[in-house]
Amino acid sequence: xxxxxxxxxxxxxxxxxxxxxxxxxxxxxxxxxxxxxxxxxxxxxxxxxxxxxxxxxxxxxxxxxxxxxxxxxxxxxxxxxxxxxxxx
Ligand code: SF4
Numbered sequence: 001x002x003x004x005x006x007x008x009x010x011x012x013x014x015x016x017x018x019x020x021x022x023x024x025x026x027x028x029x030x031x032x033x034x035x036x037x038x039x040x041x042x043x044x045x046x047x048x049x050x051x052x053x054x055x056x057x058x059x060x061x062x063x064x065x066x067x068x069x070x071x072x073x074x075x076x077x078x079x080x081x082x083x084x085x086x087x088x
Contacts, residue, residue: 053077
């Protein structure tokens with residue numbers, strides 16, 4: 001996989017399909033082209049990602065998944081660092 005291919009992936013692409021493909025197919029972020037918005041720098045707000053999460057039907061489950069599996073980035077409308085919520 002090239003670096004270009006990595007940049008073109010969306011968050012939904014990165015979600016583990018083994019955790020139920022149909023489940024994640026409902027993700028509001030699926031196909032979102034602004035990949036970097038889901039992994040903000042500490043000084044950067046994440047209003048864009050938070051706004052998409054606000055309308056997501058699996059928001060709560062997404063946050064639970066991030067905490068349970070040690071994810072980083074914006075999940076369920078919150079920012080996580082290795083499974084720990086660092087921004088509400
Ligand atoms: S809650 Fe946010 S990060 Fe999680 S699947 Fe929905 S849109 Fe994506």
